[in-house]
Every structure is written in C-alpha cells, then in structure tokens.
Amino acid sequence: MCILLVVLWHVLMKHYLQIDWQIKSPVQGAWGALGEQLLPLRMPLFFAVSGFFAVRAVQRPWPVLARTKVAKFFYLYALWLVIHTVVLAFVPDFGTERADGPLKFLAQLTITPSNLWYLSALALYFVIAKAVQRVPVWAVLGAAFALSATASAGLLDVPGNRGGVYQNLLFFLAGLYGKSLIEELAARASWRRLLLLGVPYAGLLAVVELFDAKTWFGLWPVVSGVAIVLGVTAAGLLARVEWLSNGLASIGRRTLPIYVLHMPLLALVHLALIKPLSAAGPATQWIVSVAEPVVLTAFLAWLCLVLYRYLPKALFELPFGLGVSRSVAPSHRRTSPLSSR
Template structure:
C-alpha cells in the first residue's frame, strides 16, 4: 500500500528527463497492484472478522464499529490539517467545513479502509439472518456496477463499494480461505501468478477495466495469488517473522504514512526534478523502494514517540484496553462455569 502511494502520488509527479522508461515502468507496476492490494486486505480482514461478528451488538459496537469510526474521525482531522499545508499533493482532502463533514459521512477520504471496516462490520452483523449466498451475490453486483462506472464514486467511495464483496467473502468463506493458505504450494504460487498476470494483461490489452464483471474476476485471481504468496512467504522463518512483526504495526503505518509522504513530497519533488540526467538515472530505479522504506520507518518511529508520551488515544479509543480486558475476563469466567 505504501509503495503504491509513493509511486503514484510522489514518484510519478517528479519531472523525469532521462532516456530510459523506468518511471513509466514503475507507473505500470502501480496500476497492476490496484486489483491486488485492497481486495487481499479486505479478504483477510473478513477472515479475522468472523468471530467478532458473532458477538452481541453491544460488544461488537464498542470493540469494532466504534473503534474504527473513532480512528477514522481522529485521523481525518489530523490529515486535513497537515494536507492543507501541501495543497498540490495528489490526494483528496477537505478544503472546507462542508467537505470535512462529507468525508466524515458519505464520501470517505484516503483513510477509507477504517471507514469501510466500521460499516462493513455493522452491515455483516445486520444481515446475519439473511442467506449468505444472497448477500454475497448482492455485494458482487455492487462491485460490478461500481467498476463499470454506473454509480457515482467521488473521493474513495468507489473502493468502499467495490470491496464489500471481498470482506464478506473472507467472512463467509473463512474455512476455505484458511485451507487455501494452509495447502499453498510453490506450484500453486506459480499457477496463480500466471493466471493473475494473464488476466491483467488481457484486461489491459482489451481496455476492459470497465466491462461488467471483468474487474471483479481479475481481483478474485489477485486474491488467490496474494493469499498463496503470503502463505508461502510466511513459511520462510526470517521473512515470516518480519511480516508478522510488520503486520502488528499496520495501523500506525496506515494512518501516519500519507501526511508524512505529503510533507516529504513538498521538500523532495523540486530537488528530484532538478537533478541532472545522470543523477536521475542513478535514482530512478531504486528510489521508490528506498523512499517506501524511509516512510515506513519514520511512521513507526513517530508511532513509538507518540506512545512514549502517552498519546495512545491516537491509535485506540480511550479505555479500549480496559474494556478488552473486561471482555476477556468475562469470557474466561464463562468458560469455567
């Protein structure tokens, strides 16, 4: 996710004047990640949501719906304040009180993953008594007509509409997703990659991004590949441990990296555009990787500093740990009865 933002919102905004098409290659890679990154994230989120959705409304409301809504509102205000100082940075941000209210309610900002999770949890709980195939089919139709451009999708509303089906897929098909990951092989990794690459190539060659159902099918192949790749990587102990450690820090990276990237963009885009041809040729290939690592490291350092000064309210609602401890204690007591 961070790499995609680095490429699209910063790297491609630099004025490159080199004789090799490295920037366009990075741009093409960024486009290929679109059907992969959010569908995979939401499928995995749905898998982890399966137990939470079974809890009573009161518990789910406090532990998930209110938490994600709170984090979205807090960080939307922070993003709005910081991004106002970088008006040329290419991401949606509120320019007025009305815009801010709209982003808080009906047109989510670049923090829309938090917004979506809050509403997805509420929706999944509300429709628990409806047959799952009906709900999954309706979500698939919503994804298809959104990708086809039938619905208006200002801001990041399109992603919100398109990815409900993947959250519900992870939620409803959890045993199958877990079995798919547990039985992943190198052969399946290669096969799913080939299928995903072929689907991407065919979609791009035909200009079929807005054809009904095409985006959804390509995204499903992306999820199959993404989960297989994650499962295989996790079996390499060093890589798996590193990914697990990074996964536990996903929230601070997610909420901090965008305003941080915007500020870095403000100070770096001019000097990078002004580099000579040799300097740009040296930087072009590896610059997105290096800057992504810098942004992630700085995000974690900022998070560490904020926690050190007891600003934990930026990353969880006040009293969240106390409520979680009480919930855990209640569950343990219930198990002893």
C-alpha cells in the same frame, strides 16, 4: 504485506511519478505499470485479510461489536481525518483529496470518504456483516458481488473513494465467510499453484489493459478474486521463510499506524524532495528512478512505526479503554488496533 503495497502505491502515484524526469528511461514506466498491475490485489486482499480476522468479532453481541469495532474505527477515521486535513493544508500541491472547506470536510466525514476510507469502510462493513448473519451466505455474497460489479462498471456515482467502499465489501465478506478456505490455501501453497494462478491473472490483466475492460460488468471483481487467491498463495510461501515471515508478521500487527501516518509524512517528504530530485543530474536521477520507490516505502513504514512508539495511545485506540472487549484479557503488548481477532 498488504500495507506495504498500499504505501508503495502512494509513493509511486503521489510522489515518484510527479518528479520531472530529465532522463529517458523505461524504469519509471515499469514502476508505474507495476503499481497498476497490483491494483486488483492491494485493497481486495487487504479487506479479505480484515474479514478473515473479523470472524470472532462479528459473533459478539451488538453492544460489544458496536463499541469495539464500529465506534472505534469511526472514531479513528474522524480523528485522523482532522489531522490529515490540517497537515495537508500546508502541502496544497500534493496530489491527494483533502477538505479545503467545512462542507467538503463534512462530506468526507459522512458520504465521500477521504484517503482514510479503509477505516470508515471497516466500521460500515462490521455493521453489515453482523446484520446479515442469518441471511444465507450465497445471498449475501451475491448481493455484494452485484454491488462491486456495478460500482466497478461505472454504473454508480462514486465521488472520492466511495467506489472503493462499494467494491470491497465483497472481499471483506469473502474473507469472513471463507476463513477456513483461506487457511487451507495458505497451508497448501506451492510454487506450482502460484505459477498456475499467475498465468491466468496476467491474462486477465492483459484483457483489462488491451480492451479497457475494467468497466466490463463483473470482470473487475473476478480479477480481484483471482488476485486474492494469488496473494494468499504467495503469503503462504513467504510464511515458510522464517526471518521474512517474522518481519512481515511484525508489520502486520502494526498496520494501523502505518496506514494513518504514511500519507501526511509522504506529503512532507514530497514537499522536501520534489524540486531537488526534479533538478538533479542524470546520474542521480538514474539511481532515484531505480531505487526510490522501495527505499522510500521502507523509510516511511519505519518512520511510522518509530512515531507510533511515542505518540499518545488515544491517536490509535478508542479512549478510556472503550475499544477493548471485556471478554479479552488485557495485554501489555502494544499491537495494532486493526487486528480484528
């Protein structure tokens, strides 16, 4: 579910809202508002889920963790940064950060992560989580909260996606330390709790919107925390619908290819569609304004998974089997390397 929200956000911000709409309709604004309202949920929940599945990995010895998680995720980040840089060079007007020279590429590789920042953040988070294993949980989470609050309040220099790295360590660690709590929240999910959580969440979002309060110190991590509980509750309810649960679980096991492939594919789709859609007649634009975000999100996810079946494994895994824990029996089933079990 998280990865579909990521793709939807990029579809909205980098393509849908860039169309030159000739019709007067509230639909475009509604889609944009929906994307904004999901901001506190999308990446915080993504990282909380990653932390949830990282428990066993963090307990492994340093050499194993360094090879199977840290080296793997940084390798994937560096590899796909090269691929994105090459592909996006052919779509210079596409609205995403790209390296247009060696110095910017070096910066994205090291200190100012690109739109692939989730991968580099995971590599860093695994190191931090392992390093603080013997530190009291309250101290670790307190420090992570302070970092998140400071970054979201605009008190740190956060070029590129560095702010996301600072803000989301808290949620990765929360998922790591709160695994049993998350399991209980999902198991006891109810529509009543979803409603009870939805009301304060909507209220907090209203405060953020009306008072431009995202930079109020500590508010954004709190809003994101409420969003995570709301998201876990919703996931627990969806898990009871078998066909939907199976579909989302299948996508969840193959998060990585969708994450790394969807942006260059979206850039190419945007290049192909932006002019025809901007010049389309009112009837066509009405249909597009209502349906395109969902249709394009689903299409991109499907296309990523199709390509994943045929692309070399070295694009998604550390070569030579280095990313596989020797304590885990080999599997013949190809699943996403983002799984941190």
